[in-house]
Amino acid sequence: MPARLALLVLLLLGGARAQSTSSTIIAEPEPVLRDGLYATFGVGVVDVDAGSGVDVPLGFTLFASRIRAMLTVSALDLGLLQRKEEGNSRYLRIFDARTRTDFCVDSSNGQITSYNRCSGDTDVLRSMSVDLNFLPVTELYVADRLGAVHVGLGARAFKPRTLYGTLGMFFPSESGRAIGAQLSMGREYIFFGMKWGLDIRRISKWL
Incomplete structure (x- = not known):
């Protein structure tokens, strides 16, 4: 009888340990979107009334998945255009x-x-833009990387001065780095390109 009782206790302990191990595996944290303020740098192609060429937007992106919003301010939008x-x-x-x-x-x-x-001659085009986006999808996986789909409206200050619509993807990471792609279309204005970002909080830690 004592031997059977000891064996039963051992089996129960083994089952509890296995259950604990299984619970530990199941309880692994899932990846989450990293909200933050990112300094961004982009490269893409642009077509406007003055011509077409390479566009380099520089600015900031505020990513807030909790409220499903993203705000991008391009303080300097620099284009190198081949004149039509x-x-x-x-x-x-x-x-x-x-x-x-x-x-x-x-x-x-x-x-x-x-x-x-x-x-055609090459012209340098300087402008500024702001766009506000809604995040309809916040669980987009591309190559095991979690990101979000965004759609919204923006305004370009000049050359040309116009409103435009946006559609794109944004992938922040735990490292504080981010990557995204965006299509913008407005009156006499089309842009498509990639952008890279770095969380401002990470930059302040490095300085």
């Missing part, structure tokens, strides 16, 4: 079907000239 050709341009591109190449012709004298003259 005008209809009365002096230099014209001509395509030769025989050689399947194109060349540049000076319309004032009909002579072939340097191809660089047919390339």
